[in-house]
Amino acid sequence: MKYLKYLIVIxxxxxxxxxxxxxxxxxxxxxxxxxxxxxQGQSVYDSDSEFADSIRIFVEKKISEGESEKQIYGYLxxxxxxxxxxxxxxxxxTYFLWLxxxxxxxxGGAIILKIFYLKKN
Amino acid sequence: xxxxxxxxxxxxxxxxxFLIFYKGLENSNLYIPKINIEKDIPSFNAEIFDSDxxxxxxxxxxxxKFYLINIWASWCVPCKDEHxxxxxxxxxxxxxxxxxxxxxxxxKAKKFLKELNSPYKIILSxxxxxxxxxxxxxxxxxxxxxxxxxxxxxIVGPLNGNLLGEIxxxxx
Numbered sequence: 053m054k055y056l057k058y059l060i061v062i063x064x065x066x067x068x069x070x071x072x073x074x075x076x077x078x079x080x081x082x083x084x085x086x087x088x089x090x091x092q093g094q095s096v097y098d099s100d101s102e103f104a105d106s107i108r109i110f111v112e113k114k115i116s117e118g119e120s121e122k123q124i125y126g127y128l129x130x131x132x133x134x135x136x137x138x139x140x141x142x143x144x145x146t147y148f149l150w151l152x153x154x155x156x157x158x159x160g161g162a163i164i165l166k167i168f169y170l171k172k173n
Numbered sequence: 174x175x176x177x178x179x180x181x182x183x184x185x186x187x188x189x190x191f192l193i194f195y196k197g198l199e200n201s202n203l204y205i206p207k208i209n210i211e212k213d214i215p216s217f218n219a220e221i222f223d224s225d226x227x228x229x230x231x232x233x234x235x236x237x238k239f240y241l242i243n244i245w246a247s248w249c250v251p252c253k254d255e256h257x258x259x260x261x262x263x264x265x266x267x268x269x270x271x272x273x274x275x276x277x278x279x280x281k282a283k284k285f286l287k288e289l290n291s292p293y294k295i296i297l298s299x300x301x302x303x304x305x306x307x308x309x310x311x312x313x314x315x316x317x318x319x320x321x322x323x324x325x326x327x328i329v330g331p332l333n334g335n336l337l338g339e340i341x342x343x344x345x
Contacts, residue, residue: 103312106276109303152190
């Protein structure tokens, strides 16, 4: 019974650490995908500017309120536009950007197949 | 015949891709914030400057009235430059100026207002900068003109004579 108590306490602490770590990794994942709008070429995660600092606190608050990654991106996109996201979402404006690598892959495959086909014949 | 179509098709595809990227080179890679978008003011809860009380944004902004939210801080040098313009605007009857004290030290902010006078009807405190983010601000100084609970004009940077004229024209 005594050992069971210890086990529960250990499990509780371990679980708490795990959820905290998950929150932290989600926080860094989100802030790494946000562009610092007032510094050139830096993410919110990397920048020391006041703006980036405020965004980091803002993201932390939203995560603690239970908002999802997508909701946070949507919220910031609404405030600052698509430019704040390093990874643009799939939309009418960005479909070419997303489909181009697939198109290139298919095209490359077709070229290789064609060469093999020609060599065989 | 089939072997001829394939290289032509490839050339056309690469030409289209080349054209798209070439066009893209002409686009500016500098970010310019959009300043003329009509957006609803977000609902937020803020601490009143130099007090323990809190106020909700819904209790500040009423319909059919102009408001100017000015984000300022005592450590911000351009804020001192624009202060005289805010003071002249505070004399206007049909507009209320709301100050948002951004990441500041209370004592220094009080000293700033004592030296330059306060143009603000209410001053809110934004210790961690998240209210500024709710408003869609980039930093200090920044000013938002609000009418019917909508942001109708956004000024990034300090106010000047021209911008003051524009604001006066809108509110008349």
